Amino acid sequence: MSAAEWVGAWSEKRAALSPERVGLVDAATGTEYTYADLDRRANRCARLLADHGVTADPDDESAETAGRVAVVSRNRPEYVDLFFATGKTGGVLAPLSHRLAPRELAELFATVDPHLVVVEEAFAGLVDDAADEDTWSADAPVLSLPVGAAEGGKEDGSASGATTWEPYEAALPDDGSTFDGPAVDADDPHLFLHTGGSTGTPKETVVSHEALVWNSLNTITAWGLRDDDVTPMVFPMFHTGGWNVLTLPIFHMGGTVVVDREFDPGQILGVVDERSATVLVAVPAVLRMMTDHDRWTETDLSSLRFVKSGGGPCRESVMEAWWDRGVDLSQGYGLTECGPNNFAMPDDWPREKAHTVGVANVHVDARVVDDDGQSLPADEIGELQLRSPHAADGYWSSPEESAETFGEWVSTGDLARVDDEGYVSIEGRKKNMFVSGGENVYPAEVEDAIVDHPAVADAVVVPVPDDQWGQVGKAVVELRDGGGELPLDGLREFLDGRLARFKHPRHLAFVDELPTSGPDKIDREAVAAEFGE
Known part of the structure; x- marks a missing residue:
């Protein structure tokens, strides 16, 4: 045994325990x-x-x-x-x-x-x-x-x-x-x-x-990973998702990770089918594209024990498509600065909690605070803060930014609410909230309502100036194939009874495809730069 411990001993100890077990598959070469x-x-x-x-x-x-x-x-x-x-x-x-x-x-x-x-x-x-x-x-x-x-x-x-x-x-x-x-x-x-x-x-x-070790332990204990788990790694390895979401926890358990230079939805379905993949984590856009792919109906998904969505809100229509195939799909939440695997769904969780990210993992504390850092009661919206031994130490060579984010608690910059059963709902980025006529508007809530419209594939809401209300929402919409037309009046009529009227978008724009950044996350900044203030 070498003198190095922690990650330094990881591959050596796993090789001693299960030397002939396949840990990695390079799909590009087989x-x-x-x-x-x-x-x-x-x-x-x-x-x-x-x-x-x-x-x-x-x-x-x-x-x-x-x-x-x-x-x-x-x-x-x-x-x-x-x-x-x-x-x-x-x-x-x-x-x-x-x-x-x-x-x-x-x-x-x-x-x-x-x-x-x-x-x-x-x-x-x-x-x-x-x-x-x-x-x-x-x-x-x-x-x-x-x-x-x-x-x-x-x-x-x-x-x-x-x-x-x-x-x-x-x-x-x-x-x-x-x-x-x-x-x-x-x-x-x-x-x-x-x-x-x-x-x-x-x-x-x-x-x-x-x-790294604590995030792995949190994931294993909360998600129930096993030594026979197989996963296609669809996050890039320059991203925390490429390492901490599943790769390292799977290595920790002695399972199998499948990598490729690029994964498209059809390839992921192929790996699930051909390798009998047991777990999958991907961003909502990838999960949606998989359901729209020609291979979707013919792919055997029965080996999947669970699928998780991360990197942004997953629309209920996408979740229902996976549920209809008998797959347990739920939402996760994380960030580079902490984890990222902070929450899990309890055993036999009810479908009415699908909009949440579940409850805090075993070695994670979560709270929602106001602008003064005081904890808020159940169902009030504030900034989500996390505390865990899997939190990062800070930003390299950035002491001021580190002080703003890191301390006893990690300030996520995300708005959230906790219900009386401990389920956490993410309400969007704190900086994305805007005020319309004195009322707080949370774009994520509005977007969730818009994508319930059968013609809408996805949507982003950004604030724009308004002489009467100060700011109002502008919905930038990606329509489904064959979705037809969607006039603003028709959209607002659809939202009546679903959202308070001050939350309704007052402007509407369309794109063929919403821009993405990082691991296929919607690039809200690019949308705001083109369509917002």
């Missing part, structure tokens, strides 16, 4: 990796990282000195190697989104200040453009990950126009024996996960070894 394979790969990778200084400093216990590796890639096995390997070396893994613009990516590179960079060749041009920005010195060595022909690359594994860097595989040492790494403390950082960046440059959230 390759299966046992837990023994994953630990050997992690040991080779750890030696590579140590050679590049991506390790804890044995002479300095400060987290500031931990070496960092930045990664720009889609989901692939090397990401898992780097996760376990940084755990062994005491280094930090900083996944960066390949969906960012070059300047945004350069700013994150400058914040992370990596000792090593690993780039999938498909994004070589993006990283080159980021290196041309004046915010990042780009002096760290870079290793490349190939793109196979089946993944849009050339037969030799390169991508068109890719920069020539040393291949990651060629740089790996051959020695896959146990890596004798430094001792790692529970509160040492292991992941830098950047936020969505709705305002300005995304912030890097510092997630410790302890927080």
